Amino acid sequence: MSVELVVATPLLLLVLLLIVQFTVWSHATHLAQAAASRGLAAARIHESTAAEGHHAARNLLDSLGSATLTEIAIDVDRDTDLASARITGRAASVVPGLHLPVRAAASGPVERVVPAVLGVPNREEG
Structure with missing residues (x-):
């Protein structure tokens, strides 16, 4: 009985640590995706800049805390046509020596103001 316990206990602890590590990695991935989405939303706005998108992503990560990512x-x-945001980092390590990478990206068209042409109704009007 004690031989099985000596073998099973470290394996059980390793499995538990791997489950916790996966959970931390998953949470870090969600944080990165939220930051990429926030950065994209700020950069897509009419007359915005990439720097404003970077600032919005950084503010979100700072407000959520950076212990996990x-x-x-x-x-x-x-x-002029497309904005994109990419966030990379590493998930906090629970299992010693295991450093999992985290990547998230978002992209979309830049908002534009299209002037109405005389005699042609806008889609909203008609």
């Missing part, structure tokens, strides 16, 4: 890198790009 570490070594964070934020990359927001914006041109």
Whole structure:
């Protein structure tokens, strides 16, 4: 009985630590995706900039805390047609020596104001 206990206890503890590590990684991934979405939303706004998207993503991560997601890198790009936000980092390590990467990305078209042409109704009007 004691031999089985000596073998089973460390294996059970390792399985529990791996479950907790997966949970921490999953939470860090959700944080990164939320930050990427927030950065994209800020960068897509008419007359916004990539810097404003970066600032919005950083503010969200700062307000949510950075204990779960570490070594964070934020990359927001914006041109005339498309905006994108990428967040990378690492999940906090529960299992010694296991450092899981976290990546999240979001992209979408930039908002534009299209002037109405005389004689042609807007979609909202008609």
